[in-house]
Structures are given as structure tokens and as C-alpha cells.
Amino acid sequence: MHPPPTAEAELAAELAVVRPALGPRFTAALPGARAAVLTRLWRALVHEPLPWITRREESGGECLLRLADGRRLHGPLPDPYATAARVTQVRLDGVAHGDPARLMTELGVPHASGFAAELAHSVASMALSRAGQEPGTSLLRDPDEWPVHDWEWEQRVVDxxxxxxxxxxxxxxxxxxxxxxxxxxxxxxxLGLLPVPADECLVSGEWPGELRDGDRLVIPVHPWQASHVLKRTCERGIDARPLMSLRTLALPGDRHVKTALSTRLTSSVRDISVGSVTSSAVLSEFAQTLTPYTGGLLHMTRTLGAATAHSPDLAAVLRESPRVYAAPGEHVVPVAALAGTALPSSPRWLADFTRLALTVGLRLLELGVALEAHGQNLLVVLSASGAPLRLVYRDLADIRVGPARLARHGVPLPDRLPERIRTDDVTALRRKLFGSLVAGALAATAGSRAALGAALETAVRDLPRSPDLVALCEEPLPAKALTLMRLSEGTAGDRWAALPNPLSTGIF
Incomplete structure (x- = not known):
């Protein structure tokens, strides 16, 4: 009996049919894609609180992980904030593994088989993503080379x-x-445009007239969703440009639409809950009241309208484009796309950007609002020469709000604010901001622990000393334990890792 084909082989076979010219580039991209995914997995094994790893130690210039069943796993000492690192193999009881999916299969821990399949798909899809780039695509060094459209920035994020x-x-x-x-x-x-009787829909905010048809609402539907989930075709449609989240797209004009996509991308199923539609307007209204507290350094994109046919599989959210907050000559860039420019290589620029981001994030945290400010949600407004001027934040669904802190500062708490985002737990509030902004957006922009530590050291000198700032500087840095969460089927909620503080020394 022949073994089942691997994800790489399956994708290569499909590619040979639909785009054979990409085949050689896909094959050439596979080793790098395996290393990129293995690097991320190794980071998780070293730093996340996985219950089947009992001890971590430095041994002979390497990291040694002792497993609960007595096996030992060796690999390079990882920088938890590095983005250009390349782990090509680790050794499980002396046997080298360069394929992250096979390593996870050999580990054989609970839920490993499902996660291994996801890792295999991640490798194959990353190789396809890299193969699809034009040869010679390089770092953007000159602002004159920068994209004109907001969606062009988003589409530069390949991995x-x-x-x-x-x-x-x-x-x-x-x-x-x-x-x-x-x-x-x-x-x-x-995108398909699917008419639905208005009396069968729930609407939050204002649904635009051009997406109405008499007594029906017209809901934008992603073609994958229409084909695989709704099992129907749409007679009408509109061309849009996909953004880095894939299910959110730029429409003609200054609007973005988030569509339902009922499949698991990265960690989560990307449908749109009825609850999130219900709360979208009140969250948007609340967010607009926060800008004055930041001295105009942060703008929150407004939700223009949201609609659902009382199903997470058929819903859409319309938001204004972040570019409406840019003056002529300025650029609005998702933080995740900054690594594709030469800007982060300048220590001064990185310190200025870090200072701006921490000023805004900590000011709102003190107020009682913790942003999910990762590189996709957070955008920076750059001058024509690339200087960081202001920030733009989008997608309010996962912020956290502390009622006690808001009350202390005299900020009204909307009655209809969803209960799930309310918490006065200071640890939960700090984790939300520090994990997304510092361990996420800033770390990925800096690209290494040394660069992140230097930028933080410069930036925090100018910030008001507060208990939140002290915690950021002195305590381990929280980050979502993304691998632990994927290996914890049936366990709801976020799980957390404690990364070494980039402002201190030590590996663990």
C-alpha cells in the first residue's frame, strides 16, 4: 500500500493542472517554507507553556527540551522576537527533523495529528505564496517606490x-x-451581491442605499463562501481587492468590507457572529469618543454598517478605509507591511515609531481601553519622507474595556457594550495590549530582540511613569500561546506565554 500523498505533493499536482508555469518556483520555495514554519514552531516549543515539556535549558550552545515521556529535543537557541531567523532542523532523540509536520507527528502529543495536518498545509501554501511573487521583488527603500493604493500595501505581506x-x-x-x-x-x-429580504436581516448602523434593492438588503458574499458554504451563485457582483486578512476586501471608493468566510484561517473560523453585528455600531460610536484622549495621535476607523441574515455564514461589515485619515502626500501603512520597507532598519525611526505606538497604547490602557493592536489591526500614517506621524486602528471586535478605569477617568461606558469585552482584570487588560502591540506589532517590525530592546529603551524614557509602564519594563512580556491554543481543542479562550523581557537579559 502506498502512503497517502503529502500536502506538498497534493498542491504540486493541482498546480501542474491550473498553473504549470509556477511548478518549478513552487518546488524551489518548499525548503524555505519548511524552515519558516519550523522556525515558528520551534519558537513555540521553547517558549509556550506546553504541558508535555517539563524542562528547558541551555546545553552546549543549544536549547534542550526535556519531554514528559523522557525524550529530548535539541535545537538552536531561539530569539523569540526574530522574524528573519531560519531553523532548518531540530533533533528529537538524535534524529534530525526539518519538516514541521513530521516533527509534530513524531511528538505524538494530544491533538498532534490535526495540528500536523495544518502545519503541512501552512508549508505548502507558503511555498505557493512565495512562488507567486515576481522575481526580483525587493525591499522598498525609496518613498517614491511606495504603493499608491492602500490594498497594494496589504498585498505585499506574503508569509x-x-x-x-x-x-x-x-x-x-x-x-x-x-x-x-x-x-x-x-x-x-x-464578490457576489446576494439579495435577502430586509425583514429577515439584522442591521446595525446604516446600510447604504446602493446595497438595497427595494425591500431587500444586498449582502456582499465572498465567492468561496457562496460556493462552499451557501451552495449558491450570485447573479450580481462587484470587483474588490483582497486585503491581508483575505476575507476583508477594498471596495471602490474609501470603503472596506469584511465578509463571512466559514473556514479556519490561522487559528480562527472567520465567520461573522450575529453578536458582532449587533455590537458593531455601539463599538464604533464608543471608539470615536476616544480620539481626543490621544491628542489626535490615533484615529479609529468607523463601522459604516453591518448586516446579517441571522447567520454567521451570511453577514458583512462595512468600514471606512484607513486612508481617509491621511492628508495629501501622506501614506497609511499596515504595521505588518513595514518590514517590507527599509524604515525599520533605522534605529532612530524604529525608536520614534515605538514611542508613538506606546504613547497611544499606554494612554488608552490607563483610560481603560486595551487595543488588539497587532500588525494587521494597527496602521501608521507616514509623512512623504516616511516619518511616523499618527496611528489608525481598525476592527474593534477584540478590544477589552475596563469599566473601573473608565469610571475613574469620567469616561461614560455605553450600556450596550458587549459583556465579553468588559473586564477589570489588570492582567487581562495588559495582556491584550502588550501581547498584540509589543510582542506582536513592534517585535515583528523590529525583527529581533536586540532591535526591539533598543527601541523600547529609547522610547520609554519619554513616557509618563505608570504602573502599566513599570509592568511593561520589568515583567515578562505576554504573548498569545498560539501553538498551545491549537493543541487545546475544546478549551475556549486565549492562552498565554511569558516571553523574556527584551529590556532584560536571559534566555528564558
Whole structure:
């Protein structure tokens, strides 16, 4: 009996049919994709509180992990904030492994088989994403080279999440669908426009007139969702440009639409809950009241309207584009796309950007609002020469709000604010901001522990001393334990790792 084909072989076979010219580039990209995913996995094994790893220690210039069953896993000493690191193999009881999916299979821990399949898909999809880039694509060094459209910035992010092993896992997508819908492949997507009787829909905010048809609402539907989940075709459609989240797209004009996509991308199923539609307007209204507290350094994109046919599978959210907050000559860039420019290589620029981000984040945290400020949600407004001027934040669904802190500062708490985002737990509030902004957006922009530590050291000198700032400087840095969460099926909620503080020394 022959073994089942691997994800790499399956994708290569599909590619040979739908885009044979990409085949050699896909094959050439596979070793780098395996190393990129293995690097993310090794980071997780070293730093996340996985219950089957009993001890971590430095041994002979390497990291040694002792497993609960007595086995030992060796690999390089990892920088938990590095983005350009390349781990090509680790050794499990002396046997070298360079394929992250096979390593996870050999580890054989609970839920390993499902996670291994996701890792295999992540490798194959990343290789496809890299193969789809034009040869010679290089770092943007001159602002004159910068993209004109906001969606062009988003489509420069090729590898996905900088630290998640499932950075490019797209289960349920064929090769043809990845090439058609993946933002890194830079193809316009024809969204379906599905009419639904208005009395069968729930609307939050204002649903625009051009998306109404008499007594029906017209809901934008992603073509993958229409085909695989709704099992129907849409007679009408509109061309849009996919953004880095894949299910959010730029419409003509200054609007973005978040569509339902009922499959697991990275960690989460990307449908749109009825609750999130219900709360979208009140969250948007609340967010607009926060800008004055930042001295105009932060703008929150407004939710223009949200609609659902009382199903997470058929819903859409319309938001204004972040670019509406840019003056002529300025650029609005997702933080995740900054690594594709020469800006972060300047220590001064990195310190200025870090100071701006921490000033805004800590000011709102003191007020009682913790942003989920990772590199996708957070954007920076740059001057024509690239100086960081202001920030823009989008997607309010996962912020956390502390009622006690708000009350202390005299900020009204909306009655209809969702209960799930309310918490006075200071640890939960700090984890939300520090984990997304510092261990996420700033770390990935800096690209290494040394660069992040230097930027933080310079930036914090100018910030008001507060208990939150002291915690940021002196305590381990929280980060979502993304691998632990994928290996904890049936356990709801975020899980956390404690990373070594970049302002201090020590590996663990």
C-alpha cells in the first residue's frame, strides 16, 4: 500500500493542472517554507507553556527540551522576537527533523495529528505564496517606490503571521482558489451581491442605499463562501481587492468590507457572529469618543454598517478605509507591511515609531481601553519622507474595556457594550495590549530582540511613569500561546506565554 500523498505533493499536482508555469518556483520555495514554519514552531516549543515539556535549558550552545515521556529535543537557541531567523532542523532523540509536520507527528502529543495536518498545509501554501511573487521583488527603500493604493500595501505581506506556525494554513482552499483569492497573488475578487429580504436581516448602523434593492438588503458574499458554504451563485457582483486578512476586501471608493468566510484561517473560523453585528455600531460610536484622549495621535476607523441574515455564514461589515485619515502626500501603512520597507532598519525611526505606538497604547490602557493592536489591526500614517506621524486602528471586535478605569477617568461606558469585552482584570487588560502591540506589532517590525530592546529603551524614557509602564519594563512580556491554543481543542479562550523581557537579559 502506498502512503497517502503529502500536502506538498497534493498542491504540486493541482498546480501542474491550473498553473504549470509556477511548478518549478513552487518546488524551489518548499525548503524555505519548511524552515519558516519550523522556525515558528520551534519558537513555540521553547517558549509556550506546553504541558508535555517539563524542562528547558541551555546545553552546549543549544536549547534542550526535556519531554514528559523522557525524550529530548535539541535545537538552536531561539530569539523569540526574530522574524528573519531560519531553523532548518531540530533533533528529537538524535534524529534530525526539518519538516514541521513530521516533527509534530513524531511528538505524538494530544491533538498532534490535526495540528500536523495544518502545519503541512501552512508549508505548502507558503511555498505557493512565495512562488507567486515576481522575481526580483525587493525591499522598498525609496518613498517614491511606495504603493499608491492602500490594498497594494496589504498585498505585499506574503508569509502571513510572523510568529504563528499556521501562518499560511488555508484548509478547504484549492490551489486555484488560493491563486484567485489570496491577497499576495494580487488578483481582483468578484464578490457576489446576494439579495435577502430586509425583514429577515439584522442591521446595525446604516446600510447604504446602493446595497438595497427595494425591500431587500444586498449582502456582499465572498465567492468561496457562496460556493462552499451557501451552495449558491450570485447573479450580481462587484470587483474588490483582497486585503491581508483575505476575507476583508477594498471596495471602490474609501470603503472596506469584511465578509463571512466559514473556514479556519490561522487559528480562527472567520465567520461573522450575529453578536458582532449587533455590537458593531455601539463599538464604533464608543471608539470615536476616544480620539481626543490621544491628542489626535490615533484615529479609529468607523463601522459604516453591518448586516446579517441571522447567520454567521451570511453577514458583512462595512468600514471606512484607513486612508481617509491621511492628508495629501501622506501614506497609511499596515504595521505588518513595514518590514517590507527599509524604515525599520533605522534605529532612530524604529525608536520614534515605538514611542508613538506606546504613547497611544499606554494612554488608552490607563483610560481603560486595551487595543488588539497587532500588525494587521494597527496602521501608521507616514509623512512623504516616511516619518511616523499618527496611528489608525481598525476592527474593534477584540478590544477589552475596563469599566473601573473608565469610571475613574469620567469616561461614560455605553450600556450596550458587549459583556465579553468588559473586564477589570489588570492582567487581562495588559495582556491584550502588550501581547498584540509589543510582542506582536513592534517585535515583528523590529525583527529581533536586540532591535526591539533598543527601541523600547529609547522610547520609554519619554513616557509618563505608570504602573502599566513599570509592568511593561520589568515583567515578562505576554504573548498569545498560539501553538498551545491549537493543541487545546475544546478549551475556549486565549492562552498565554511569558516571553523574556527584551529590556532584560536571559534566555528564558
Amino acid at each position: 502571513g503571521h510572523p510568529y504563528h506556525p499556521n501562518c499560511r494554513s488555508r484548509p478547504g482552499f484549492t490551489v486555484a482558489e488560493q491563486l484567485a483569492y489570496g491577497p499576495e497573488h494580487r488578483v481582483p475578487v468578484r
